[in-house]
Amino acid sequence: METTTWPVLTVLTFLPLIGVVFLLLIRGDEDVVSRNARNVALWVSGFTFLLSLILLINFDPTYAGYQFVDKGEWLAADGIGFMMGVDGISMPFIVLSAFLTPLAILASWQSVQHRVREYMIAFLALETLMIGTFAALDLVVFYLFFEAVLIPMFIIIGIWGGARRVYSAFKFFLYTLAGSVLMLVAILVMYNTAGTTNIPQLTDFAFDPDVQFWLFLAFFASFAVKMPMWPVHTWLPDAHVEAPTAGSMILAGVLLKMGGYGFLRFSLPMFPDASVTFAPMIFVLSIIAIIYTSLVALAQQDMKKLIAYSSVAHMGFVTIGIFSLNIQGVAGAMFQMISHGLISAALFFAVGVVYDRLHTRDIDAYGGVADAMPRYAVFFMIMMLGSVGLPGTTGFVGEFLVMVGAWQANILVAIFTATGIVLGATYMLWLYRRVVFGRAEKDEILSLKPLNQREIFIFVPLTILVIWYGIFPSGILEIMDVSIMTVLDQMDLASMELSGNSQIAITGIGE
Amino acid sequence: MMDLLNLQPATAEIFLALASLGLVLVSAFVAPQEKASKLVRRLTLISFAIAIFLTIYNGSTPAYAFNGQFFTSSFMVYMKVIILLGAMGILLMAKRELKQDQIDRPELPLLMLLSVVGMMLMVSANDIIVLYMGLELQSLPLYVIAAIRRESLRSSEAGLKYFLLGALSSGLLLYGASLLYGFTGHTSYDGIKIALENDVSPGAVIGMVFLISGLAFKISAAPFHMWTPDVYEGSPSIVTAFFAVVPKLAAMTLFLRFTYGVLADASDSWQQIVMIIAVLSMLIGAGGAIMQTDIKRLMAYSSIAHMGYALVGVAAASDLGIGAVMLYMTIYVISSIGVFAIILSLKQEGRPLTRIEDLAGFSKTHPVYALAMMVLMFSMAGIPPMGGFFGKWYVFSAAIASGHVMLAIIGVLASVIGAFYYIRIIKVMYVDDQVITIDNHIPRSNTMIALGAAVVMAVFLFGLGILREQITAAVPFVVFVAG
Numbered sequence: 001m002e003t004t005t006w007p008v009l010t011v012l013t014f015l016p017l018i019g020v021v022f023l024l025l026i027r028g029d030e031d032v033v034s035r036n037a038r039n040v041a042l043w044v045s046g047f048t049f050l051l052s053l054i055l056l057i058n059f060d061p062t063y064a065g066y067q068f069v070d071k072g073e074w075l076a077a078d079g080i081g082f083m084m085g086v087d088g089i090s091m092p093f094i095v096l097s098a099f100l101t102p103l104a105i106l107a108s109w110q111s112v113q114h115r116v117r118e119y120m121i122a123f124l125a126l127e128t129l130m131i132g133t134f135a136a137l138d139l140v141v142f143y144l145f146f147e148a149v150l151i152p153m154f155i156i157i158g159i160w161g162g163a164r165r166v167y168s169a170f171k172f173f174l175y176t177l178a179g180s181v182l183m184l185v186a187i188l189v190m191y192n193t194a195g196t197t198n199i200p201q202l203t204d205f206a207f208d209p210d211v212q213f214w215l216f217l218a219f220f221a222s223f224a225v226k227m228p229m230w231p232v233h234t235w236l237p238d239a240h241v242e243a244p245t246a247g248s249m250i251l252a253g254v255l256l257k258m259g260g261y262g263f264l265r266f267s268l269p270m271f272p273d274a275s276v277t278f279a280p281m282i283f284v285l286s287i288i289a290i291i292y293t294s295l296v297a298l299a300q301q302d303m304k305k306l307i308a309y310s311s312v313a314h315m316g317f318v319t320i321g322i323f324s325l326n327i328q329g330v331a332g333a334m335f336q337m338i339s340h341g342l343i344s345a346a347l348f349f350a351v352g353v354v355y356d357r358l359h360t361r362d363i364d365a366y367g368g369v370a371d372a373m374p375r376y377a378v379f380f381m382i383m384m385l386g387s388v389g390l391p392g393t394t395g396f397v398g399e400f401l402v403m404v405g406a407w408q409a410n411i412l413v414a415i416f417t418a419t420g421i422v423l424g425a426t427y428m429l430w431l432y433r434r435v436v437f438g439r440a441e442k443d444e445i446l447s448l449k450p451l452n453q454r455e456i457f458i459f460v461p462l463t464i465l466v467i468w469y470g471i472f473p474s475g476i477l478e479i480m481d482v483s484i485m486t487v488l489d490q491m492d493l494a495s496m497e498l499s500g501n502s503q504i505a506i507t508g509i510g511e
Numbered sequence: 512m513m514d515l516l517n518l519q520p521a522t523a524e525i526f527l528a529l530a531s532l533g534l535v536l537v538s539a540f541v542a543p544q545e546k547a548s549k550l551v552r553r554l555t556l557i558s559f560a561i562a563i564f565l566t567i568y569n570g571s572t573p574a575y576a577f578n579g580q581f582f583t584s585s586f587m588v589y590m591k592v593i594i595l596l597g598a599m600g601i602l603l604m605a606k607r608e609l610k611q612d613q614i615d616r617p618e619l620p621l622l623m624l625l626s627v628v629g630m631m632l633m634v635s636a637n638d639i640i641v642l643y644m645g646l647e648l649q650s651l652p653l654y655v656i657a658a659i660r661r662e663s664l665r666s667s668e669a670g671l672k673y674f675l676l677g678a679l680s681s682g683l684l685l686y687g688a689s690l691l692y693g694f695t696g697h698t699s700y701d702g703i704k705i706a707l708e709n710d711v712s713p714g715a716v717i718g719m720v721f722l723i724s725g726l727a728f729k730i731s732a733a734p735f736h737m738w739t740p741d742v743y744e745g746s747p748s749i750v751t752a753f754f755a756v757v758p759k760l761a762a763m764t765l766f767l768r769f770t771y772g773v774l775a776d777a778s779d780s781w782q783q784i785v786m787i788i789a790v791l792s793m794l795i796g797a798g799g800a801i802m803q804t805d806i807k808r809l810m811a812y813s814s815i816a817h818m819g820y821a822l823v824g825v826a827a828a829s830d831l832g833i834g835a836v837m838l839y840m841t842i843y844v845i846s847s848i849g850v851f852a853i854i855l856s857l858k859q860e861g862r863p864l865t866r867i868e869d870l871a872g873f874s875k876t877h878p879v880y881a882l883a884m885m886v887l888m889f890s891m892a893g894i895p896p897m898g899g900f901f902g903k904w905y906v907f908s909a910a911i912a913s914g915h916v917m918l919a920i921i922g923v924l925a926s927v928i929g930a931f932y933y934i935r936i937i938k939v940m941y942v943d944d945q946v947i948t949i950d951n952h953i954p955r956s957n958t959m960i961a962l963g964a965a966v967v968m969a970v971f972l973f974g975l976g977i978l979r980e981q982i983t984a985a986v987p988f989v990v991f992v993a994g
Contacts, residue, residue, distance in 0.1 A: 074972075074976055075975060076976060077976070077979045078979060143895065144896045144972070147894060147895045147900075148895050148896050151894060154937075155941070158938060158941065158942055159941055165942070166938055166942055170931070170934065170938070173934060174930065174931060177894075181923035181924065181927055182920070184904075184907070185907065185911070185916065185919050188904075188907055188908045188911045188919065189916065191908065192912045
C-alpha cells in the first residue's frame with residue numbers, strides 16, 4: 001500500500017464539509033443568503049472536483065494495491081480504525097461524484113428558490129458522504145458513509161421534491177434502510193469472525209463457504225436495493241419522479257453506483273464461493289430487470305419515470321457484467337456504471353430543462369421542441385443515443401463489453417441481454433420522437449426559451465465526455481484494469497484455498 | 512475491607528440523604544412557597560453537583576461498606592454519575608415548567624432528590640434487602656410526582672396507575688427475592704452468586720423469573736410496558752422527562768448487575784427470558800409508536816423499544832454485552848434529555864403542546880431547534896453517523912459475538928420500523944405547513960440542553976474511542992466477589 005505525506009484523500013472527502021461551515025455562517029436577508037449560498041456551494045464543489053483531478057493525475061494505474069492510503073486511530077479498544085484509500089475501482093467513482101456535484105448545483109441555480117442555504121448544505125454533505133463511501137477502506141467507516149447518504153437524500157426529496165414527495169422520500173428511506181441493516185448484521189458477523197473491519201484484511205480472510213452464503217445474501221439485500229435490481233426497484237421511479245432535477249442527477253449518477261461498487265469491493269473478493277453460487281440467480285433477476293423494466297418504460301407517460309425505469313434496465317447490464325466474473329464483463333460493468341452516471345445525469349437534466357419551462361413532465365404535452373430549442377434537441381439526442389448504446393458513445397462500450405463477458409459466462413444470458421438493448425432503443429427513440437420531433441403546434445412549445453448559457457455549460461462537459469470516452473474508452477479502462485484483475489485473482493485464490501490447494505494460495509497472499 | 516464502620520464508599524449517598532432532610536426543613540421554614548421552591552430547586556442542583564464530585568472523588572477502586580451490603584466500583588461510579596447528570600439536566604429545565612404547570616412547590620425537587628438517593632442505592636446494592644430498599648425509595652417519590660398536579664384528572668390517573676402497577680411489580684420482585692433467599696440461603700449478592708455456582712435449583716429459577724419480571728416492569732420492557740404510555744401522557748411534561756431518563760438508567764443498571772453479575776452462572780436459565788423480553792419490547796415499541804399522535808406517548812413507545820435494544824446487550828450475557836448496554840444507556844440518556852428539552856419548549860401562550868402535528872412548520876419558525884430535533888431523531892433511529900447508531904452497533908455486535916444472530920436480525924428490522932416514526936417527526940417539522948404558533952421564547956437552559964445533546968450526538972463518533980476505554984475498564988466490576 002502506498003501512503004502519501006499529506007492526507008489528500010481525507011481532505012478531498014471532507015472538503016465539502018468546510019463549505020457547509022461557510023454556508024452556516026452566512027448572514028443577511030434571504031436574497032443575499034441565497035445568492036451567497038449558491039456561490040459558496042459552487043466554488044467549494046468546483047474546488048473539490050479540481051482536487052479529485054489532481055488525485056486522478058497522481059494515480060498510478062499499474063499499481064495493484066490501494067493508493068493515497070490514510071490511516072488513523074479510532075476505536076482502538078475494538079480493533080476498528082479509520083482508513084481510506086483508492087484503487088482502480090473506486091477512483092473513477094470518486095471523480096464522477098466530484099464532477100457531478102458542481103453540475104447538479106449549477107442545475108438547481110434557478111429552479112430552487114426557497115431554503116437555498118439548506119439545499120446547498122444538503123448537497124455538499126451528500127458529496128462528502130459519496131466520496132467517503134467510495135474511499136473508505138474500513139467496513140465500519142464505509143457503512144457510516146453509505147448509510148448516512150440517506151439523510152441528505154431524504155431531505156432533498158422530502159423538502160424540495162414534487163407533489164408526492166413525502167411518500168417517495170419515506171419509501172426511499174425505508175427501502176434502503178431495510179436493505180442496509182441486513183448488511184449491518186453481516187458486517188457484525190464478519191467483524192466477530194475475522195476480528196477486524198479492515199477491508200484489505202477482510203479480503204484476505206477466507207470465510208467458511210456456509211457463512212459466505214448468508215453474508216452474501218445480506219450484502220446482496222443492501223446492494224440490490226441500492227442498484228436497484230428487480231423486484232426491489234420500485235422505490236426508484238417514485239424517488240426520481242418526485243426528486244428535484246439535481247437530486248435525480250446525483251441519485252442516478254452516483255447513488256445507484258454504490259450498489260455496483262459494493263458488489264465489486266465486497267461481494268466478489270470476500271465471498272467468492274457464494275458469488276459463484278448466486279451468479280445464476282443474479283443473471284435471472286437482471287434479465288427480468290432488463291426486459292420487464294424496458295417494457296414498463298415503454299408504457300410511461302412521465303418522462304422522468306421513463307428514464308428512471310431505463311436506469312433499472314441499465315443497472316441490469318451492470319449486474320450481469322459483474323457476475324459474469326471475467327475481465328470483460330466486470331470492466332464492462334464498471335464502464336457502464338461510469339457511462340450511465342454521465343448519461344442519466346444529462347438525461348435527467350434534459351427533463352429538468354423543459355420542466356422548468358413548462359412545469360410538466362407529461363410526454364404528450366410536448367412535441368416539436370426541436371423547433372423552439374434546436375441546441376437542446378442536439379444535446380438530448382446525443383444523450384439519448386448514448387443511452388441506447390450507439391457506437392461512438394460510452395453507452396456502446398459498456399454494453400458491448402458486458403455482452404462479451406456474458407457470452408463467455410453463458411450464451412443464453414448474452415442473448416437475453418441483447419433483447420434488452422433492442423428494447424432500450426425502442427423506448428428511448430420513441431420518447432425522443434414524441435418530445436422533440438413532430439410539428440410544434442402548441443403555443444407554449446413554440447414560445448419555449450432556448451437553452452441559456454448556464455444550461456449549455458452543464459450539457460457541454462457531459463456531452464464531450466460521453467463522446468470522448470465513447471471513442472477512446474481506454475482512458476477509463478486503463479485506470480481500472482489492474483484492480484479488476486486483482487479482484488478476479490483474489491476470487492480464484494480464495495476458491496483454491498478452500499478447495500485444498502492452500503499451498504499456492506498462501507504463497508500468493510504472502511507476497 | 513468489610514469494616515462495618517467504613518462509610519467512605521457511600522459518602523455521596525449519605526450526603527444526599529442528609530441534604531434531603533435539610534431541604535425538608537428549608538421548605539418548611541422558608542415562606543412564601545415560591546421562594547422556598549426556588550431555593551430548594553437550586554439547593555437540590557447544588558447537592559447533585561456535590562454528589563457527583565463525591566462519587567468521583569471517592570474513586571473507582573472496588574470497595575464495600577455496611578458489612579458488604581453496599582458495593583462501589585468504577586462501574587457504579589460511571590452509572591451514578593450519569594444518573595446524577597441526567598437528574599441535573601431535567602431539574603435545570605424545571606423552572607418554567609413548575610410555574611406554568613402550577614406545580615411550583617418545593618416538593619417536586621425534593622422528591623426527585625429522594626428518588627435519586629434510592630437509585631444510587633439500587634446501583635450500589637450488594638444485598639437483595641438493600642436492593643429492595645433502594646427500589647422502594649426510588650419508586651415511592653415517583654408515584655407522588657406522577658400525580659403532583661392533584662387537580663388534574665389525568666395526572667392523578669397517571670399517578671394511581673403507576674402506583675398500582677408499580678406496587679404489583681415490587682411484589683413480584685419481593686416474592687422472587689424471597690424465593691431466591693429460600694433456595695440459596697443468602698441475601699447477599701456474593702452469597703447467592705457462590706451458591707448458584709454449584710447448583711441451580713428449580714425454586715431459584717422461579718425466583719429469578721419473578722425478579723426479572725419485576726425489574727422488567729421498572730424499565731418498562733414489554734410485556735410489562737402497559738403503564739408507560741399512560742403515565743408518560745398523563746404526568747406533567749417535566750415529570751415525564753424525568754421518568755424517561757433517570758429511573759430507567761438505575762433500573763437497567765440493577766438489571767445488569769443482577770443478571771450478568773449475580774446470576775452469571777445460571778445464565779442458561781434467564782438468557783432466554785431476557786431475549787424474549789427484548790424481542791417483544793423492540794417490536795411492540797416500534798409497532799406501537801406508529802399510530803401515536805401525542806409526542807409524549809410516542810416517546811413512551813420509543814423508550815420501550817430502546818429498552819428492548821439495551822436488553823439485547825444484556826441477553827448477550829458477556830463483558831461485551833455489558834459494555835454495550837452502558838454505552839447504549841449513555842446515548843439514550845443524552846438523546847432523550849435533548850428531545851424532552853425540545854418538547855418542553857413547545858408552548859402556545861404558556862400552554863404545553865404535545866401533539867405531533869403541533870410541530871408543523873417548526874423548521875420555519877425555529878430553524879435551529881428543528882435542526883437539533885432532526886439530529887436527535889436520526890440518532891434515535893440509529894442512522895449513522897449519529898450517536899444512536901453506535902449504541903445499536905455495540906449491542907448487536909455483542910449479541911452476535913454470543914451467537915444470537917437471529918436476535919440481531921429481529922433487532923435491526925425493528926429499527927427500520929422505528930425509523931418510520933422518527934422520520935415522520937422530521938417530515939412534520941420540515942414539510943408540513945404551520946398550523947399553530949409556537950411561543951418564541953425558549954428558556955436558555957432548554958436551548959443549551961437541546962443543542963448540546965444534538966451536538967454531542969452529531970460528533971459522538973469522535974469521542975467514542977475514549978468513552979469505550981472508560982467503559983471497557985469498568986465492565987469487570989459489575990460484581991466483585993472478594994475471595
